[in-house]
Structures are given as structure tokens and as C-alpha cells.
Amino acid sequence: MRADEASLARLMVMSQKGDRQAYATLLSECQRWLRGYYSRRIAPAQLDDLVQDTLMALHNKLATWDDSRPFLPWLAAIARYRWVDHLRRLYRADECELVTDFAGQDEEPAIAARISIDRLLGMLPDAQAQAIELVKIEGLSVAEASQATGQSESLIKVNIHRGLKKLAHMVEKA
């Protein structure tokens, strides 16, 4: 059974006080949530690394949540920040090896509509969203994306760069 917002918030309060049992449960629930959250957004081969990276970020930033605020939007903000950072690192490393088979369960909680990546991409200009989706999410090469969209290869690169920069800026607002 999945933990709801109230249970997660309770576990987090106990974790902040040093309760290790509560923290272990919380991290397991967060891991499950994060796997669902990331499963359609990155290649399966990178899923474990990104989930673990996010869990470590959560661990290091435990003090940035307080019980006057809901837990899941906090977790979602951290997850999205790590996701955008991951995409930027991929972009910098010029790795375009994402695969198209992103099948898998995605049972995000009720706030999913609010925090969906589609919503984020929808806030970018069409050309930038298209370039990011084709190259960074569907795994096409820059040349293939250029053919598919009619944008030049250099324009695809520029649009990815600008789009990721904008995503990073709007990561909390959407």
C-alpha cells in the first residue's frame, strides 16, 4: 500500500527528530515514488542512479522541509531539480542514448497533474519543447531531430540549450 501525504509528512517529522525506523520507511516510500516519477522521463538504465542521487539530495536537505507545508510538493521540487540537472549533465556530456521504451508503472500521487513534466515542457516555446522531447526524451540524434522538425542541426542544439536553461528557471513555479 502506498503511503499518503499525511503519513509521509508524519514520517518526515519523526525522521527530522532522528527516528531511524521512520526514516527507513520514509526513504523506501520516497524511492518508490521517485521510481514512478522518473520512469517515463529518463532511460531505464539511468533510473537507479537518478533515484539514488535524489535520495541523497533529500538526505542532505532534510532541514529544508517543515511541517507547516505539504511533503509531496517538497519532494517533487527536489525530484524535478535533480531531473533537470540530470538532463543538463547529459546535454553537456553530449550523451544522446536514451531509448524509446519507457514502459513501466507510473502511479504518481494526486499532485501529478500539477508537477508533470508535460506541463513544464508546455510552458516552453514549441521549437524548444520539441527539440528536448525528441533528443533528450525520445533519444533521437540531433540529425534525426533536425530531419523530423525541419530545424537545422545547430538550431536543435540551441533550442535544447535554451529550453533546458528555461526549465531550470521554472522548476519550482509550475
Add this chain to the structure above:
Amino acid sequence: MTNNPDTLIANLVGDLKPVKPLSFAKGLGYSLAAAAVSALMVIMVFGMRADLMAGQFDPVFLIATGLFLVLGIAAAVTVIVMSRPQVGSDHGGWIWSAAMVALLPVAAMIVSLGSGRAMLSGDSLTHGLECLIIGGGASLLVFAILVGWLRKGAPTSPDRAGLLTGVAAGSLGIFAFSLHCADNDIVHIGLWHSAVLLLMAGLGRAVVPPLVRW
């Protein structure tokens, strides 16, 4: 990074220590205290304006200094809110204060052009540079406090957090120095006092993001 998620979780659990949640009130308190210390330092080192000492208040001084103070507080509040990640947070309130402060340089240009006065004559340049340099110096304590707070937090927009750190520090810094600067000329205030804000905003945007990424 470990390949086994359970091992990672076990390690993180083993590493758990009690933490105190970052308090908004504490963050704001530190920032305002830093601004107050800066203002006291300015008064102690350079002295307070004679008209203030005599209990007289110039309207231009009151409006301009008040605008810088409000913008400084609004930007500092935004920086502190940004240190705690949350989907759906709105960090745009400070923009209205900034728009009001932007009226100062606009007014300075209109007055300067209308009266045919040179904006950068020799005397005004020397005095203006003094305000720019000392006002910038008076911003540094607030700047350091806000950077420290952001480093404890988890800002998810480091570039904007850096810019706003500079805006807050610059506004509160020139507010502090305005308690000494006896010039009530809108041309001087609009040009040189606003320049402190721009200088610090640029510094914050350039320097802070790498310091607060996580």
C-alpha cells in the same frame, strides 16, 4: 554511487542525525539584523545626516530610502522562501517593489534632461562614486548572510536566487548609506543610489549560483 538501493538507504539511515527545520522567521531575522548592523556601522563610521539628527525629514529622502528598504525586505523574504523547495511556489512579489524603485532612475533622467543639468559633472561624479563604493560595502554583510542561508537551504533556481541576493543586499546596503548621504537631489539618488542596487544584483547573479548549487 552504490548500485544497491537498499544499501544506500541503509547507509543514509545510519547517517541520520536530528535536524532543525530551516525557519523562515530566523532567516528573515538574521537578514534584518545584518541590515541593522550595517546601518549602525555607517552611522558610527560616517555619521548620521544632520537633518535626521535635527528631526527634520526631506520628502525625497523619505520616499527614496523607503523604497529601497521595502525592496530590500521583499527581495530578502523571497530569497529565504527560495531556500525551501516547493512545487508551486511563487517568487514574483518582489518585482512590484523593483518596478517602483525603477522609477527613481527614470525620474532622475527626466529631471536631468528637463533642467539641462549634466548628470555626471566632476563634483557629482566624486560624490556618486563614494555612494557607490561605500553603499556597496554596506551591502556585503546582508549579502554574506543570505548566501549562507541559501547554502543551508536547497534553492531550485540558483541563478534567480543569486540575482535576488544581490538585489536584497544592494537595496539594504544603500538604505544604510542613505542615513549618512545628505544629498536629497533626485538625480543623485536615482543615478548613484540605484547603481549600488544594480552593481550588487550583477555581482549576486555572477557569483552566487555556483556557491549555492546542490
